[in-house]
Amino acid sequence: MDFSLTEEQIALKDSLGKFIARDYTFDDRWKVIRSSEGWSRAHWNQLAEIGLMALPVAEADGGLGGGGIDTMVVMEQIGRGLLLEPYLGCAVLPAALIKAAGTEAQRATLSEGLASGETLYAFAHTEPGQRYERAAVAMSAQVSGAGFVLSGKKITVLGGDCADQLLVSAMVSGDTGASLFLVDAKAAGVTRLAYPMQDAQRGADIDFSGVNLGADALIGTRGGAQAAIDYALDVACAALCAESVGVMDELLKQTVEYLKTRKQFGRAIGTNQALQHRAVDMMMHVEMSRSMALEAAVAVDNPDAAARAKAISGAKTIIGQGCRFVGQNAVQLHGGIGVTHELAASHYFKRLTMINVTFGDSDWHLARYGDMLLAAA
């Protein structure tokens, strides 16, 4: 057992912490929200300079070869500062996908722009009428000559608003498993509808109507992308777990501070035992979540896919519940001010709420975990 971070990890955490303290105050963040892109290229480039984009890319592919714990360290800080730059959608998730699905040559070519932060990728997977299904891909890829024609619709694509290149899951007619295609976001037949998410992050719905693709657009093997999709979504879940710990921890801090400063009936509201105990329960959720974020971070590097999946779903179950409890009670303990858009804590609450409903809420992961128990029985 060793719970300590390496020197590099500590350095990474510190430099990110400094960046947030200096360039990402709540006021700075408002400016970013109000900008037309909804996130900042300048910040993105600064993060790339610290090495964040290269971190999840394998060393063999020109990256830093970071593991689950490295991503955890970064994501926790991102949560603390409530960063809007699409690190999860455009770096962590596509890096995992490319690593797991790409051929050696594809990995090398695609990783370059990814690791430098110059090319933004996004994973287009969820379709209308779906909730969190991972394998139910309806988008069709028709074989046409040596290439394919892509038709269908993807929704709520994280970073889909700004990505240069889209990694799209689709079913080639006749296949039983999904394939993965690389599609230029500006290709003919691709239309995207970008929008802000509830938590001010950005995303898009993307329409593919008869998009012509060459044979080289296929990433990895035809019909064989499902394992890579599962892996990448597990990586994304682990990253969300880590992020939520940063969000929850910060939100708890803000709430406890408020309990100490807000006075009613001539004394701080935090002197009421009912509220003290609520804060304790919040803190317990944060600590259970922190433990499970660790479990998830370690699990993403586990080559045993079943063990990985179980740990990830266990983690996201606990963390979804933590997101809910900590978020709701932070608002409640703030009273009226807690339901306003101008309060920082409200934005933390919204992010927590959205983390729970991204890539499977706590009920969905509990079911996935339970199904694994059943399969083993």
Add this chain to the structure above:
Amino acid sequence: MDLRYSSEQQVFENEVREFTLANLDPKAARKVLEGSRLEREDFLTWHRTLHKKGWVGVGWPKTFGGTGWNATQQHIFDEVTADAGAPQLIPFGLRMVAPVIMNFGNKAQQDYHLPKILSGENWWCQGYSEPGAGSDLASVNCKAERVSDPAGDHYVVNGQKTWTTLGQHADWIFCLVRTSSEGRRQEGISFLLIDMKTPGITVRPIIMLDQEHEVNEVWFDNVKVSVENLVGEENKGWTYAKFLLSHERTGIAGVGRCKRIVKRLHNVAKQAKSNGKPLIEDVRFRDRLAQVEIELRALEITLLRVLDAEREKRQPGPEASLLKIKGSEIQQALTELTMIAAGPAALPYVREGEHGAADVEWLSSEAFRYASGHYFNFRKTSIYGGSNEIQRNIITQLVLGL
């Protein structure tokens, strides 16, 4: 003992349903049913329709132009109209200030204000809370100084109210103001009626979690209010304020509205798919839906019990706090469940006329479109009307004697 409606009550239920279906503007009903935001006119049109029929003074005695309905009838009316998608009757005039004016106001105030509340001519808002006086309402600090004037005495009001719901639409505000700083804090408070058009009043919007404008700050800068607008006696406002709050708590349970949301959730759970099957087949979701539906039934029977006790001319007791707590919890559970059902559809922030909302066609026809916004918005229900913690304190002290 019988928990069913009597045949007379069933006749009444049918009468309300027929009238509502025949007279409710379908456009407004659609907005209500899909959960989009209502305009001032949407509320007022329905209000006027009911007024014409003589049904707007739901809890009012006949002497003041009310319906004279008993508690069960009021409940039936609430349930049936909510089910049809009728806009809520804004409570600040009808259910809050009106009972205060009836019980403590003078004849002139009754004659002037009550008909205008009934007709919908005057929209009221509630000026209780201040930045420093939320749960601790008795610490209100908005000052009203009495000035003698040959043309008639008046008060000069200075200070700030906040969280004023729909104050942007209001013609009048009822305020708790401080008229004395001597003695117990509760003893220096007065209940003033103020015309929102009076010079010196500024209304500033507060944007809520769902990014909508629902509450306001109201600022008073040397606002001149005639003493004729004082309700009851000076420095006795706390008594009237508490009287009003107990009325607010029974009205706040929202059983009719909850029943409508449950019904919608049934449809959603049949239509939405999870893993290729209707969501209702997902046992976790189904259990949650069943649970909240059962709790709602328990709340409904409890509400009827409390209303029945009130009928015997007893004031709503501290039991009303129970309705407020449970009602708000159920409303929150329902909005949360709708968001959970939405899954990824809970993510986008779409609003009419913005961000190409109309183009997000997979969302536009669904109950999911406003799911997250409602979830965020409804966090208010455990905070306003006296927070659920304060309600628990009331029960602790007044019911359990702890």
